[in-house]
Amino acid sequence: MKPKIYITRKLPDQITQKLKEYCEVDMWEEEDTSVPREVLEKKITEVDGLYCLLTETIDHHLINKTSKLKVISNMAVGYNNIDIEAANKKGIMVTNTPGILTETTADLTFSLLMVTARRVVEATNFIKEGNWQTWSPMLLTGQDVYGATMGIIGMGRIGEAVARRAKGFNMNVYYYNRTRKPDLEEELQLFYVDKETLLKNSDFVCVLTPYSAETSNLIDTFEFQLMKETSILVNTSRGGIVNEDALYKALVDGEIWGAGLDVFEEEPLSKDNPLLSLPNLVALPHIGSASKKTRLKMADMAADQLIQGLQGSEPTNLVNEL
Known part of the structure; x- marks a missing residue:
């Protein structure tokens, strides 16, 4: 049977x-x-x-x-x-x-980083809403990606794949992980640092660590206060690692410049979630592996x-x- x-x-x-x-x-x-x-x-x-x-x-x-x-x-x-x-x-x-979804999720992570940095969603909506009247020198200006500094929290398979993409953009890459990876550091010219150093110095912070009791609210009020006012947070790992109330406040108060999220504490995300009211947040419906x-x-x-x-x-x- x-x-x-x-x-x-x-x-x-x-x-x-x-x-x-x-x-x-x-x-x-x-x-x-x-x-x-x-x-x-x-x-x-x-x-x-x-x-x-x-x-x-x-x-x-x-x-x-x-x-x-x-x-x-x-x-x-x-x-x-x-x-x-x-x-x-x-x-x-x-x-x-x-293993299977490593490269696909890394693609999405880097895509989300670029879309947030260059305000692609805002720019698309700007046209659709009939607001494009003329060219202006500072219209919808975003953040540069090429040559910037990326900080990766969680250097597993996906973290490594994102680091390889970052090196293609001549980015300086810091990483914070439970274990150090000297061979990978040598191969990709990565820098192993503590979390505080990573947050203070990164233009882009990519959260790629598994969710656990230890990583719950790993990025909270204190962490946002350490980050640059021009920095962008990207989370394609799991909801709950980033405290969403603290993120909302950081985005509203200008503690960080923007955020791109593919994951949330509660999924599906309610259309009434206050994060969705913010122009400097790009939200995706957990499509990291969606090829x-x-x-x-x-x-x-x-x-x-x-x-x-x-x-x-x-x-x-x-x-x-x-």
Whole structure:
């Protein structure tokens, strides 16, 4: 008998067909809405495997309802949406999809940096709203990228990929990380500094660290006060690392020049969020890995992880120790 799995979001046919070769598949069919909590509470009690996204919070209340569940496959690099401790207690394997989205997310990070620096969204709206009457010397002037100083907080795969792009723009690159990377410093001419030095000296601060208890509100009021008035903050990692109330104040008070965010504390972001009222903030709907090629690879890897675990093998990207 095939193991039963539940998929929390409609996937491309090629992925579901692959899963159906090995599993009995049940799936939430709505493409643009998350599975309701009450539905997930019921489904999780019936299955051997769960295929989920960051949009689902798999907390201890859900996990404790399970008796059959063996594998939770998360179609994401991060897994802070899953209570790992609760999964450990139940002997449930948790997997993720690292590596695949590195270059795509680095592309988006650098794009967001440039769009914010050169006020691209403001300029587009300026034309659409009929405000372009003449050329003016200081109209919509932004910040230079070429030759500027970038500070990267979190030098993992994506941080390294962003640093490589920065060097193509002849940028001076500082980084702050739990561990120093001398070989990478030598290869790319990077400078390892403490967080305070990075914040004080960077024209662009890119947040690329995973979310954890240690990194919650890592960028807060004190950090914004250290930054240059001309600096730009870019966050494409996880919401909650940047304190959004402190960011709002910093943008309004001119403590920093601008910000580009792809992630937020609560997602989806409400259209009434005060951050969206600010002209010096560019907001994106968590599209860091959103290229067709990358998303299909992520979906396929998540399927492979689920199949491996259900067949009794240790998944390639097991994130918890059982």
